[in-house]
Amino acid sequence: MFVTGHNPSEQDNSAAATVSIRDVARAAGVSYQTVSRVINDHPNVSQKAREKVNSAIAELGYRPSRAARALASGVDRAVTVLTSNTSLYGYAETLGGIEEAARSAGVQVAIRVLESDRDQDVAAAVEGVSDPRAGAVIVLAFDRAGARALRALPANVSSSAAAESYLGRRAQKSESARWVWFDDTLAAQRATEHLLELGHRTVHHLAIPSTTNVGDRERGWKRALSAAGAPVPEVIRPRSWRAAGAHEAALSLLMDPAVTAILCGNDEQALGVIRAAHDRGVRIPEDVSVVGFDDVPTAAFYTPALTTVRFDFAALGRRAFELLVSPEDAPLTEPTLIVRESTGPAPRT
Amino acid sequence: MFVTGHNPSEQDNSAAATVSIRDVARAAGVSYQTVSRVINDHPNVSQKAREKVNSAIAELGYRPSRAARALASGVDRAVTVLTSNTSLYGYAETLGGIEEAARSAGVQVAIRVLESDRDQDVAAAVEGVSDPRAGAVIVLAFDRAGARALRALPANVSSSAAAESYLGRRAQKSESARWVWFDDTLAAQRATEHLLELGHRTVHHLAIPSTTNVGDRERGWKRALSAAGAPVPEVIRPRSWRAAGAHEAALSLLMDPAVTAILCGNDEQALGVIRAAHDRGVRIPEDVSVVGFDDVPTAAFYTPALTTVRFDFAALGRRAFELLVSPEDAPLTEPTLIVRESTGPAPRT
DNA sequence: GCCATGTTTGTGACCGGTCACAATCCTTCT
DNA sequence: AGAAGGATTGTGACCGGTCACAAACATGGC
Known part of the structure; x- marks a missing residue:
């Protein structure tokens, strides 16, 4: 009854033998x-033929083989996300966004985590995804490891979330990596301005360790400071x-x-600072104002509720995926400052 | 110079033509x-041949084609993780654990998120992963959507994190899904006992909405209560x-x-409760004690620092993957109660 | 020295699709 | 009616591996 003579298993083969395109035909x-042609929606197929094929497909329960397709066509409809972390909010949300977009485009999402930013690990990860036949690659270049991986990829470029474009067959070396990222400079600037407007003489910056866009944030922060003629304190790292880490650093900073x-690198750090303030008996926002970055879902429930800059990471992820298909530049939602309880007027001296 | 006559592109073909097993040969x-045989570590290959092949591989930069392998062998060395969320701590960490184990086993990790627990979405997701040729499946059955997907999978079974075993060729329908999960009953019991020992007359339970193991947790909670002869209040959902949600619920509960x-379903809920207490002027732990579940990285920095039950989700993920290969039962680290500041002696009446 | 047995190597077919190209079928126009 | 041209359909080869089986080569026992 079966066509394939490949599998000699004699056992009760109630499990349906895998049905192929030939069986359907x-x-x-x-x-x-x-x-x-039918399963690929080619135009030149008669209505009658199309119907016959479709009902045969339904009847036999035919499912195209991803592997065969990839082999024959030379490209896999898949994206591999290269990331150094799965559980940090920004990373996880971005991944979710990529998955969402990919799913609705019928593209599989694979994930590969970068263990560290050591050359060896980065090289291994890149090696594992740099086969064009294996589909596209999206690098979450939020940190050094990601940035390095991005640089090490065949076609290079660097920024926050980058989309290496291999999806189409014709993508050649000429096609370089595309990228999307938030306007971190503006975000940091706005947050800093907010604090300055509240009367603070200056704003201290507790940064994320060595990020790709650390430069961007610092630039925005400095820009706001300079524009207001405020002194630019040394960055705390x-x-x-x-x-x-933030808790520890804040413990001394708050003295x-x-x-x-204090402008923090992310909400988690801000929480560390808030806790340190509590430990030191420093009141927030009466004595010190704190701003975070990201707007994690819990930020609104901190005590005090955190003023922070919201980024739409899911949108970033979706956008990164779309770049694989169409390289057009589409605007990304701007980061928004969400003012809550952790910022207030500067204390009177 | 090239063997494949398939791609007629005449352009400067500096990009290396993909090298196959035949080229290496x-x-x-x-x-x-x-x-x-060499690339598959078959035993019966002479040392000399092996060396020649290996150096040819290195020289030509040969990389085996996943697609061809999958097609020829009938199974893809891949696992698809079915999850309804990418950013919640437990999910994300578990995914990380799976990836870690899979990576070191040379297995690709794909991810597919379940949009909702509606039959339609669940069916679509299951449909997408239920092709045995596409590799194994691990379902993160922490919630209803996951549990349903697990049930809908060809070989069924249900629990927290389950590993559907397809990896090996011989995995047949007889091989049912394997699963790993934490001892939620014990965890809840321990946490409840801790509160009871502090002198609380009873413990209220603010649960996670409809989970697979909700039953387990409630059982442990009830068991501890009953053992102590304490009344069993109605569960808050x-x-x-x-x-x-927790914040809202706690606002009235705390009156x-x-x-x-209060025993909360997870740390995030606990944070909501802590915040509600703050809003109501209820002191923690002086007036009310709060316990969470998970021990998210930030829990130690809440104010007050959260007493919670730590789960090793990454280990859960690794274990789920290992089950794909060897069905042996290996013990999972037991959940541990981490006592911090949010629990204290019951207030004197 | 010869045969039995085990090890190493090679050949042809096949997995399930896609691609290039040729053949057949309709329409439509002169 | 015949030819041109587009739409539809079919054939053979190929993608890059694995599998089953056979051939060639060693090794060892009697």
């Missing part, structure tokens, strides 16, 4: 090429993106009475 | 089958896993002076 009374406003 | 002076201890 036979059942529909057409050639396999016609079936191929904790040892991690996490709350722990300085000149510090009345 | 020719360069090494052996048959393609021998090359296949907010409308989401998020802080918002009840009988409520002195």
Whole structure:
């Protein structure tokens, strides 16, 4: 009853033998090429043939083989996301956005995490995804590891979330990587301006360790400071993106009475600062104002609720995926400052 | 110079034509089958041949084609993770664990998110991954959508994180899905006992909406309560896993002076409760004690620092992957109660 | 020295699609 | 009616591997 003589298993083969394009063709009374045309929506297929094929497909429960398709066509309809983290909010949300867009385009999403930013690990990861036949690649270049991986990719370029374009067959080396990113400069500038407007003499900046766009944020922060003629304090660089590092750094920072406003690299760090303030008996926002970045879902429930800059990471992810298909520049939602309880007027001296 | 006459592109073909097993064979002076044996670590290959092949591989920069392999062998070395969320802590960490284990086993990780728990969406997702040729499937059955998807999968079974076993060729319908999960009952029991020991008359439970293991947690909670002869209050069920729902629910719950201890479904909810307490002027832990579940990285920095039950989600993920290969039951780290500042002695009446 | 047995190597077919090109079928126009 | 031209359909080869089986080569026992 089966066509394939490949699998010699004699056992009760109730499990349906995998049905191929040829089986469908036979059942529909057409050639396999016609079936191929139908499943690929080619224009030149008669209505009658199309119907016959479609019902045969439904009847036999035919499902095209991704592998065969990839092999024959030379490209896999898949995207591999290269990221150094799966659980940090920004990364995870971006991944979600990519998946959403990819899913609705019928493209598979694979994920590959970068263990570290050491050359060896980066090289291994890049090696694993740099086969054009394996589909496209999107690098989450939020951190050094990502940025390095992006640089190491065949066609190079660098920024926040970048989309290496391999999807189409004709994508050649001439086609370089495309990228999307938020306007971090503007975001940082706005946040800083907000604090300045509240009367703070200056704003201290507790940064994320070595990011790609760290430059951007610092630029925005400095720009706002300079525009207001405020002094530019040295940037504080904790040892991690996490709350722990920020907490530790803030513990000493808060001893300085000149510090009345702190711009943090992300919400988690802001939480560390808030906690440090609590530990030191410093009131927020009465004594010190704190601003975060990201607007994680919990930020509104911190005590005090966090003033922060919201980024639409999911949109970033969707956009990164779309770039694989159409390289057109589409605007990304601008980051928005969400003012809550952690910022207030500068204390009177 | 090229063997494949398939691609007629005449352009400067500096981009290396994809090298196949046959090219390597020719360069090494052996048959393609021998090359296949080498790259698959077959035992019966002479040392000499192996070396020749390996150097030819290195020289030509050969990379096996995943697609061709999948097509020829009938199975793809890939796992698809079915999850309804990418950014919630537990999900994201579990995904990370799966990826880690899969990566070191040379297996690709794909991800497919479940949009909702509606039959239609679940069916679509299952349909997309239920092709045995496409590799294995791991379902993150933490919620209803996941549980349903798990049930809808060809070989069924249900629990927290489940590993549908298709990886090996011989995996047949007889091989049912394997699963791993935490001992939620014990975890809830321990947490409840902790509160009871602090002198609380009873413990209120603010649950996660309709989870697979909701039963387990409630059982543990009830067990501890009963064992202590404490009354069993009605379970509070907010409308989401998020802080918002818990915050809203807690706002009214905290008006009840009988409520002195709350066991929350997760840390985010606990944060919502803490915030609600702040809003109501209820002190934690002096007036009310709060316990969470998960131990998210920020829990230690809440004010007050959260007492919670830590789960090793990454280990859960790794284990789920391993189950695909070896169905042996290996113990999973037990959840641990981390006592911090949010729990304290019951207030004196 | 010869045969049995095990190891190493090679050949042809096949997996399930796509591609290039040729053949057949309709229409429409002169 | 015949030819031109587009629409529709079919055929053979190929993608890059694996599988089953056979051939060639060693090794060892009697």
